[in-house]
Amino acid sequence: MQLLKDRIRKDGKIKSGDVLKVDSFLNHQMDIKLFVEVGKEFKRRFADCEVNKILTIEASGIGIACIVAQYFDVPVVFAKKSKTKNIAGDVYTTQVESYTHGRTYDVLVSKEFIGSGDKVLLIDDFLANGKALEGLAAIVKDSGAELVGAGIVIEKGFQPGGDRLRAEGVKVESLAIVESMDETTGTICFRGDR
Ligand code: 5GP
Structure with missing residues (x-):
């Protein structure tokens, strides 16, 4: 998605530890006009798929998922992160x-x-090693629901999560895939560039 790539190049900041900081428009301050375009693009990419629920993870996935959900006309469920071990009640859990x-x-x-009969689309801001998405996918599996796919705003393609999930058969659609980034020069290359 060119609009997103341009914005990452303009406002993204490369930090040590292969972290891309995009908190001026994606996950701290949020550019809702951009989110609207993100929502339309996910709807286009999953146009052939039946979706009746969006699942994301707190905190940074929530804002994006809420805008995306308007284009699918479905509710958003967000997985809660718990720091305590005493999880009680009727919940699916994973680490x-x-x-x-x-x-x-x-x-x-x-x-x-979430339960059997649901058709779930996962939405998140970033895909790196894939732990967050795998956790959400495990919850979908436990629930007996169908995993339709995953919509990711920014995938770091030099980390293994996206390629591993695709190899496992998950339909992963990432709107910008960073192939490499250089902290010293500030250069970001996207998959499909050149
Ligand atoms: P994963 O579980 O795929 O390794 O990482 C995904 C989660 O980590 C995302 O939900 C996101 O919040 C966070 N994350 C991973 N890499 C980055 C990054 O480069 N920048 C930011 N801002 N968040 C990241």
Whole structure:
């Protein structure tokens, strides 16, 4: 998605540890006009798919998922990160190792909101090593729902998550795939460039 790539080049900041900071428009301050275009693009890419629920993970996936959901006309469920071990009640849980925080969270979704018969599209801001998406996919599997695919705003293609999930048969659609980024020069190359 050219608009997004241009914005990443303009406002993205490359940090150490292969972290791309896009908090001026994606995951701290949020550019809703851009989100609207993101929503339309996901709807276009998943036009052939039946979706009745969007699943994301707190916190940065929520804002994006809410705008995307307007184009699918479906509710959004977000997986909650729990720091405590005492998870009670009717919930699906899985563990997710956080890329940016370097810790493992228990992640949970109430059984009330996802179940067999649901057709679930996953939405998230970033795809790096794939732990967050794999956690969400595990919850979908546990629930008996169908995993339709995953819509990702920015994939870091030099990290293994996206290619591994595609190899496993998941339809992963990323709107910008960063092939390489150089902290010293500030250069970002996208898959499909050249
Ligand atoms: P994964 O689980 O695929 O390794 O990482 C995905 C999660 O980590 C995303 O939900 C996102 O919040 C965070 N993340 C991974 N890489 C980056 C990055 O380069 N920049 C930012 N801002 N977040 C990232």
